[in-house]
Amino acid sequence: MDHSNGVVGVLKKFKNKYPDLYEFILFNIMSNVATITNFIVLWLGTGIFFKGLDSSFNWWIFHYNASQGGLGGFLSFLVAYICAQIVNFIVQRKVVFGATVQIKKVLFWYVLTVAVAGIISVWLPPYIIQQLTPIIGGWAATVANIVNIVIQVVINYPMMKFVIMK
Template sequence: MKDWIKAHPDLWEFIKFNVLSNIATITNFIVLWIGSSFLFKAFAGQPFDWFIFHYPVKNGGLNGFLSFLLAYVCAQIVNYIVQRKLVFGAENDISKTLHWYILTVVVAGILSIVLPPYTTAIFQNWGMSLGWAQTCANWVNIFVQVAVNYPMMKFVIMK
């Protein structure tokens, strides 16, 4: 295994990035479920429609928006710590790259907050309950986040 890792360091790094991202993924799902089931449940009957964010009641309403937002923020905090220490072993000055991480998180975050009502509706049209549809929508978000975060972390933030 050590020889393979030496021969394929970039592939090994990408594998570690994805495997260890599961710590953030688990955080994301736990916070999503806590948010939608407890913290913001009182807002489930209130639609949320502001700017580019459209969360009708049938797709979770304000409850869904706040739950996805909180889950994303918590997961990104966990992800930064894990990726910096365990994947990239970055020792660069955080103050010089933190703005790039925040920009990356905001861009991926906007995508992750805009997409859920649409993907949730698609999954509901396929016959899923709201809870399962939101869970699947969260998987879509995670794939989008990897597509945005990995190149930025590798080539800019954790360089």
């Protein structure tokens, strides 16, 4: 069966002509697996698992008032982020980069990258939620999560491409 003129053929030609752009697009498409994981865990956390933990939570740079979800909001964003990053590492390593490097050799860099992006991703939401709740109500946490996802791409893609998966 010849796929040279179909969708597969077009994709192969595009990949050969623009390998870096193809990789970046694939990275973002496959990041959606982690994004879906992130949203599911966030919604389960805020809606079920941590719902009753709505007292204010303040520790270090993290300030989650009751109106921003409190301790339950903090835990929901944290657990969602961790689950998404585990899924993301596996998907990016296998599908996007086809990396064969030993995990123990790159684990430090991945954990460091995830920690930096994670601190931002857990610190930022209450500020976004505070600003947006009067405008969009309960959707503010979802928008905060979208902002987190964009920040993660900006941090994670260059680190994965040039340091972790090479």
